[in-house]
Amino acid sequence: MNKQRKPTKATVVLEKLQDDILTGKLAPEEKLPIEVLKKKYGLSGSPLREALSRLVVNGLVKEEQQCGFCVAPLSLDEFYDIYDIRARIESMALEMAIANGDDAWEADILASWHKFSKYIDPRLNKNVDPKKWDELQKEFLFSLVKACGSPWLLKIRAMLFEQTARYRAVCISAKVHDEKGTIGLLKMDEKLVAAVLARDAQNACQISEEAYRMSVAHTAEELKKRMPEGIKHTESHNERREEKRRKRS
Amino acid sequence: MNKQRKPTKATVVLEKLQDDILTGKLAPEEKLPIEVLKKKYGLSGSPLREALSRLVVNGLVKEEQQCGFCVAPLSLDEFYDIYDIRARIESMALEMAIANGDDAWEADILASWHKFSKYIDPRLNKNVDPKKWDELQKEFLFSLVKACGSPWLLKIRAMLFEQTARYRAVCISAKVHDEKGTIGLLKMDEKLVAAVLARDAQNACQISEEAYRMSVAHTAEELKKRMPEGIKHTESHNERREEKRRKRS
């Protein structure tokens, strides 16, 4: 009998904040003044600070002592870093899952692959919702490694996944309309599923890493196009301060 | 130009709590009632909850909604898991560092290895402080991977390192008095340094993993002696997993 405990306001607002950051409603480098957030989310300072503190640890929020919180910045450097590490971790988990997985694991892969592939296939579905695309893909990728047997590896993986979501969000809509690219992705993932179910770890990892490489290249293109805006925002922020100082002197 | 900001009480008490948990002053599963902590650390609830919230995210503290916080439990299951993942992550970082490291990196390895090895060698130093042993070893191991080039990998590694510290602490004093074991460790680490400086990644990783395996075996022995009965019941399962890991390499 699992006792259902009422979630605290802190955890509720944590999820809301996380979602707002991941979807870009709160922009990178944006300042997060408590006074504003209090009104926006309709609660007091304590649970807010609690939520923000948690987000600091997993890297979505940055804190400067005595100067409050802000959304963690985005950078190309970090983007390449996270994707690189994420691909390696994913391979590691994949290898372990292939060694450990049982029948239920295989069944789960087939099920989530079915749902994901049918949904995003432009030949079957013309109206894909980027949000749902992301959700289904997440479930599919998770099903592959779920059976790796290591809670900590899954925890680390989840953390990296969350981080990359922020970068993906920048250009997710672009992907939806790239019919040719989508079909390529489908074919590649299909090969991946086949390799995993055949318990061919080496091949599976190779395909997985290849998929990551393509994804990185694609996303980086979009990022370079759009990041200037994101960065300009913070730069202008800094420059405004600089300018003010210059004017006065 | 680095402005020194005064640290908040929350961050101060965070470090104190972390230290108390890592050194075992706060026992695993021990309840952490705020009323008690308030008196113990001499401050109010808000910064305390903030610190505890952070510790929840990185896994040192467990929270149950509406029922407060407690020190995260220790279990053999988790012990094997963390060490396994940590060894793999360490190999990954080692490989990258060997590929990326420069002269300064090599120099740093030699320096910290010198300090560490001289200090723990029972033929040179009879009065070793376990705390300092741990500190020097930490610095030495960090120097090996520092040049891996990935901030995120280092962050993950640091997190796992912290976690294992708690398990090590249970039996750290035993290690200090095992003269033969210490000399064995020294020899092994010496070979590791040689392999790293020779940029022989494969060999280095092999030695590193071998060292972890020995460490796991040794620590597990001590843990089994000291841990309460209830926790041991999954032991056979864990050992099977260890077997699998051993065979693979």
Add this chain to the structure above:
DNA sequence: TATTTGCAAATTGTCGAAAATCCTGTTATT
């Protein structure tokens, strides 16, 4: 006897205000 119900005590979670700290623009000093 075993299970459920209901109340009191204890503890957690939240609030609003007070204290501490930082930033900005002005004035004083060299």
Add this chain to the structure above:
DNA sequence: AATAACAGGATTTTCGACAATTTGCAAATA
């Protein structure tokens, strides 16, 4: 003119009290 010292205002951080929730225990019920 450049630098340092200093208030005023804004923001962050902390406190102490209040509200909400759980837990323990005893009485009631089957």
